[in-house]
Amino acid sequence: MAYYPGGGYGSGYPPAGGYPPSGGYPPAGGYPPAGGYPGAGYPARRAFYIISEMNGKVLDINGGNAMPGGDVIVFPRKMDRSPNQLWWLDETGCLRSMLNDFAPECRGQGDHLQLQPYRGDPRQQWRIEGNRIVNRMYPMECFDIEREEMRDGALVIAWPYKGSRNQHWRIDYV
Numbered sequence: 630m631a632y633y634p635g636g637g638y639g640s641g642y643p644p645a646g647g648y649p650p651s652g653g654y655p656p657a658g659g660y661p662p663a664g665g666y667p668g669a670g671y672p673a674r675r676a677f678y679i680i681s682e683m684n685g686k687v688l689d690i691n692g693g694n695a696m697p698g699g700d701v702i703v704f705p706r707k708m709d710r711s712p713n714q715l716w717w718l719d720e721t722g723c724l725r726s727m728l729n730d731f732a733p734e735c736r737g738q739g740d741h742l743q744l745q746p747y748r749g750d751p752r753q754q755w756r757i758e759g760n761r762i763v764n765r766m767y768p769m770e771c772f773d774i775e776r777e778e779m780r781d782g783a784l785v786i787a788w789p790y791k792g793s794r795n796q797h798w799r800i801d802y803v
Contacts, residue, residue, distance in 0.1 A: 701742035
């Protein structure tokens with residue numbers, strides 16, 4: 630059962646009462662406008678790696694799968710700046726993949742993250758806060774390497790923040 634800050638325990642997404650309106654995502658004209666987003670503080674597609682503080686591996690889309698449903702995993706950093714290992718922040722500060730502009734999405738606590746076309750759904754709104762990647766609507770849920778697995782290809786899941794080493798990340802801009 631998932632815990633939702635301010636809402637208690639529930640069976641998973643969506644929370645009781647549904648989600649707030651998405652605010653018109655995606656914006657007319659697509660992502661991103663030339664030169665970035667005025668006043669938003671996020672440059673147009675500034676690519677970066679997301680590196681696990683636990684094992685030094687980077688967030689990766691398994692097999693470079695550009696189709697919906699590609700698993701988010703950790704894998705050793707490739708030297709060729711592969712787009713399946715690079716990320717960017719959209720105009721709202723939410724995480725997006727350089728591979729296909731999709732966003733990581735989970736269906737509930739403990740579910741592994743998969744890339745899906747961005748719809749502005751709260752399950753896709755992941756932000757970088759310090760050394761954590763947290764959900765905008767449920768900030769106690771964060772990216773977590775499942776069971777602290779050290780192997781290449783370990784799945785990344787959404788899990789409540791406990792301060793564990795498998796939940797800490799750092800950014801390395803390209």
